[in-house]
Amino acid sequence: MSFLKRRLVELELNPPRVLAMGFGGLILIGAILLNLPVASKTGESIGFLNALFTSASAVCVTGLVVVNTGEFWSLFGQIVIIILIQMGGLGFMTMATLVALILGKKITLKERLIIKEQLNQETMSGLVKLTKYVILATFSIEGIGAILLSTRFIPAYGFAKGVWFSIFHSISAFCNAGFDIIGSSMVPFVGDIVVILTISFLIIIGGLGFSVYIDISKNKKLVRLSLHSKLVLAITLILIVTGMILFYLIEWDNPATLYPLNVKDRILASFFQSVVPRTAGFNSVDISKLEDTSVFIIIILMFIGGSPGSTAGGIKTTTFGAIILTTLTVIKGNKDVVAYKKRIPQEIIYRSLAIASVGVFLVTVVSLILTLSEDATFLDLLFETTSAFGTVGLTRGVTPNLSNFGKVLIILTMYSGRVGPLTMAFAFAKRQKNNSSSYRYSEGNILVG
Amino acid sequence: MSFLKRRLVELELNPPRVLAMGFGGLILIGAILLNLPVASKTGESIGFLNALFTSASAVCVTGLVVVNTGEFWSLFGQIVIIILIQMGGLGFMTMATLVALILGKKITLKERLIIKEQLNQETMSGLVKLTKYVILATFSIEGIGAILLSTRFIPAYGFAKGVWFSIFHSISAFCNAGFDIIGSSMVPFVGDIVVILTISFLIIIGGLGFSVYIDISKNKKLVRLSLHSKLVLAITLILIVTGMILFYLIEWDNPATLYPLNVKDRILASFFQSVVPRTAGFNSVDISKLEDTSVFIIIILMFIGGSPGSTAGGIKTTTFGAIILTTLTVIKGNKDVVAYKKRIPQEIIYRSLAIASVGVFLVTVVSLILTLSEDATFLDLLFETTSAFGTVGLTRGVTPNLSNFGKVLIILTMYSGRVGPLTMAFAFAKRQKNNSSSYRYSEGNILVG
Ligand SMILES: [K+]
Numbered sequence A, B: 001m002s003f004l005k006r007r008l009v010e011l012e013l014n015p016p017r018v019l020a021m022g023f024g025g026l027i028l029i030g031a032i033l034l035n036l037p038v039a040s041k042t043g044e045s046i047g048f049l050n051a052l053f054t055s056a057s058a059v060c061v062t063g064l065v066v067v068n069t070g071e072f073w074s075l076f077g078q079i080v081i082i083i084l085i086q087m088g089g090l091g092f093m094t095m096a097t098l099v100a101l102i103l104g105k106k107i108t109l110k111e112r113l114i115i116k117e118q119l120n121q122e123t124m125s126g127l128v129k130l131t132k133y134v135i136l137a138t139f140s141i142e143g144i145g146a147i148l149l150s151t152r153f154i155p156a157y158g159f160a161k162g163v164w165f166s167i168f169h170s171i172s173a174f175c176n177a178g179f180d181i182i183g184s185s186m187v188p189f190v191g192d193i194v195v196i197l198t199i200s201f202l203i204i205i206g207g208l209g210f211s212v213y214i215d216i217s218k219n220k221k222l223v224r225l226s227l228h229s230k231l232v233l234a235i236t237l238i239l240i241v242t243g244m245i246l247f248y249l250i251e252w253d254n255p256a257t258l259y260p261l262n263v264k265d266r267i268l269a270s271f272f273q274s275v276v277p278r279t280a281g282f283n284s285v286d287i288s289k290l291e292d293t294s295v296f297i298i299i300i301l302m303f304i305g306g307s308p309g310s311t312a313g314g315i316k317t318t319t320f321g322a323i324i325l326t327t328l329t330v331i332k333g334n335k336d337v338v339a340y341k342k343r344i345p346q347e348i349i350y351r352s353l354a355i356a357s358v359g360v361f362l363v364t365v366v367s368l369i370l371t372l373s374e375d376a377t378f379l380d381l382l383f384e385t386t387s388a389f390g391t392v393g394l395t396r397g398v399t400p401n402l403s404n405f406g407k408v409l410i411i412l413t414m415y416s417g418r419v420g421p422l423t424m425a426f427a428f429a430k431r432q433k434n435n436s437s438s439y440r441y442s443e444g445n446i447l448v449g
């Protein structure tokens, strides 16, 4: 192990760089496979840029597509896509955890301690066990999801197609990928309680992150969970409930979305529409027909995203939580940021601020450039960019009409959103070698706000 | 003095509350005067809500208007407006500084020390001197501005009108109010180097804040300035230059804005368009004809705003600077946020984060509600809300057509933007009495981003 570690250090392969490059490599391999004529139903190659876009979208579990997945791709193409999704989703989760455990990045001395604490894994055999656990858990959950979905998809599409649809959408939902081969996402099943709830729970579980399930399965009682798990669960719940109520109130009288449905279906659709923007990318109502207000709320939810170490994108629930808690702390006139009787250290607060500001910067600059290169409204371009950044995959119809330049820009946004903007910065920035210098500058003050 | 202080404490009038209530009172008085029939040219009252809107816009030096200031208001009305602007602009600056000096708020123990240090004023006689200095400086600068403007306005409008226009617009510019009685802001003078530069420098000087000029006039050399002044000057310069270059590049081929102008006038218009969004609210090109990209850039500049303790609104240059510096610190892997060899303390960073997040929250929620109540595009509503929050006053034409509900909402946004969202929160939140408790919670960790 220490040999591998030394080798990596020699190659200047710090773990964030390994992660960033691993993703890049997987995307390239996927693009080459999807560029093959056999990948399309018509037997004609889609062209490299579109193949690259699709592969990036799959590996980054984004779900933005330039062609309709169900109509364009052959079974071979669809299998390539779902494998890329599974590797992108699962691979990232285990890689992120394992790489952090094995090598330890400078920034995450504390994170490593948390992970160790949460998983209670100190030895290599423990790591192997962890990997097995993660893989087993993933396949079990996806299996259960597929079985539940098949009770509806087999009657609807026949046996062979129904089984394939069940497997595809269960993986796609758990990995928060948002790819669908139905053709219009979950719109045909808007009122189907089995399909909607199964997909929703796959999405939610996939978006919590493994450290949270391990914590739950170990500690059972809520009060005994770690601060991280408590925050993740609390913020996830708040976001889902708030989003659901807002969607219901805003859309109930919109004839293109909720109005034609009965009350049960409206509640179900509002719930689904609140769950999916935070990274999943499915939809059961037509996104392009939503009120501007709902679109704006979805943009915010997409930007926040899911929880760290999961299949989710965005700035993450805990980052959002840390920012809100800091704001409340300042308003109350306190000095320490406290949650559940634990003090959140300054480094974490600074880091949250950095993640949010890099995120805002990225989404802003990309949207700005797109307003110059593309022919679409500002709101739609902001929507599509945030969807790419949050690896959500919801679309207002802009993606298939993007210029080549716009496609490249969205590919890069999906990639940065998945790897994490801060990880990208860590991966390629020259960082201070010696951090523990004893010299500290004297304090200087500024007036703010 | 200590008697006044005691009285105030008894009334639970903490300084932020004094500030907030003082503004509220001034707005009400203004509304009553502007509601008089004599205030309008036609001799008919404008109605209380519109009078309140205009008064709030003047006191908060915002400049959003429901009627054309030059066409609708009588000379009496215009005089009331310019006095409200002067009191709102100057009053806030001195009040903010003085109240902080006299009473000292808990949050600003450090700020108080900076102000003391910068002004080197420890005694009451010093405070009186300071007030005199601020008032004298204001009138001198406005006087010089009016004389410069009169060299163009008298030839253009005749003597009496020219003098009145010069005084009105000099005060309006220095106070960053953005009110104009020309009818189309500075559009007729787009290429007039005297008018554009005079207005621009009045705006820039007004937006720096008094502590910065006092610092400059005392220390002369840049290197000897305080950290606060250095940051204010650096960020102001960066924002103006960046904005100017972007506007030129985006708008030079827009036939409705820069394209008909020669190169000198294009540069002048770009410079002006970069200076004004950070709180001034004048325009020399038609804002409603700008490209979406420019509109988006203006929204960002409006949100950032000017510098603290000035006539400017927004989250402030130093807040923005603190956030950027923290982000760079985290990316470089450092622990302390350092600027010009001084460490910015944790409280200031937390406070900056809080200000930005309250600002984002406010602008978001108000825009969101307006998408429901008003009939305008999302971009225009976001523009108008940010303009109100940043007390900028630029408009895409939404304000005159607002519903009554929308007007009330924009009045409240202007008010919160001027008083400062955090000050509002301080003013009305129950704050911890005892902050120095020796008990500190143990550290808990979370994974972010
Ligand atoms: K997705």
Ligand SMILES: [K+]
Pocket: B061, B062, B063, B176, B177, B178, B279, B280, B281, B391, B392, B393
């Ligand atoms: K203004």
